[in-house]
Amino acid sequence: MRIALLLPCLLFAGAAMASAPMAQVRVAFDRDGIVSTWTDGYADKAAGRRVSADDPVRVASISKMVAAIGVMRLVEQGTLDLDADVSTQLGWTLRNPAYPDVPITLRLLLSHRSSLTDAAGYYAVPLDGDLRDITGQAKAWDAAHAPGTFYRYTNLNFPIVASAMERATGERFDRLMQRLVLAPLGLHACYNWDSCDEATIAHAVVLYENGEPVKDNDHGRKPACTVVPARDGSCDLSAWKAGANGALFSPQGGLRISANGLAKIGRLLLGDGTVDGVRLLTPAS
Incomplete structure (x- = not known):
């Protein structure tokens, strides 16, 4: 069985423009691997950087x-x-x-x-x-x-x-998800950027609405604050307290992952919890 994953990387249909088309990535895969890929448009229009299937993008509720x-x-x-x-x-x-x-x-x-x-x-x-x-x-x-x-x-x-x-x-x-899922699968991905490396952040896909950047327009650098700042405007992550604020790293929508990375997640599910020799879950799960 082959599955096609179509990821409109900029997520906002209003971003499509004749001179700079909305970034799109299409990946077809089965449990054995990626069968084909297709890309079009820009990951960062201002930089003239075209999108690739390895560029991380905020995937919203797929998170x-x-x-x-x-x-x-x-x-x-x-x-x-x-x-x-x-x-x-x-x-x-x-x-x-x-x-x-x-x-x-x-x-x-x-x-x-x-x-x-x-x-x-x-x-x-x-x-x-x-x-x-x-x-x-x-x-x-x-x-x-x-x-x-x-x-x-x-x-x-x-x-x-x-x-x-x-x-x-x-x-x-965010660190727990690195340990449990992302690192074991060899994925260059993260929730809300703080646990991504510099090379991954450098290839971030900018999100646009009506042609204007609305998220992840950080010019290839980690945002100054990767979470919602404290009420006094500070952003000291050492103030984090386990279990107090699970919204901080956006588990509901803040995952940044590439289309190829997402395809690997799909292959994990097709493989009943195993992909490329790595077992994360039992078939029952």
């Missing part, structure tokens, strides 16, 4: 799938439990106030059945913030549906998952 692979590695190791009350893994109580007796689990968070919503926000949590500042708001919850009874796509689920991962391991989410 969730890769984060879930990290979760399942921790589940297989016995570090996390898909069906336990996630409150015990977070160190604080996570409950829908309309259903205080119904526990919320990692399985419900991963499958978007937690009864959380994005109405109170999910990503703009400052470096010195806490996810409880969001989950403590009534509008963060669906009062009409108990956890486990209704599907609602919710970005906030994944910062909470990341918080549980951090607290269980004592590791920053």
Whole structure:
């Protein structure tokens, strides 16, 4: 079976221009490897740099799938439990106030059945913030549906998952994902740039909207602050606290990875958890 991955690298259709077409990468692959690639357009229009299948780009919600692979590695190791009350893994109580007796689990968070919503926000949590500042708001919850009874796509689920991962391991989410998934697969990828090397950052794909850069327009350099700064404007990552703010490295949308790298993730799934001789997951996972 062959699968084609079409990645419009700039992600905004409005960016297409006759003189500088929207960057696109198409990769076809099967479990044995990449079959063909096709590219068009610019990774950085100002620099005149055309896109390649090895250039890292923010892949938005595909980030969730890769984060879930990290979760399942921790589940297989016995570090996390898909069906336990996630409150015990977070160190604080996570409950829908309309259903205080119904526990919320990692399985419900991963499958978007937690009864959380994005109405109170999910990503703009400052470096010195806490996810409880969001989950403590009534509008963060669906009062009409108990956890486990209704599907609602919710970005906030994944910062909470990341918080549980951090607290269980004592590791920053971005570094944990390097250890669990990205490094074992030999992928030059990262969540929110801080754990990417300089060579990878130098090939970042700029995101445009209506022809104007809106993200990752850092001229081949690491951003001055790779996360949402603290409330006083500072950006000292040593202030990070395990499990307090799983949104910091954007598990729901901040993965930067190339089309070829993403194809390797696809081949891992086609191979029931194994790719190029490396086993990350059991077939059951």
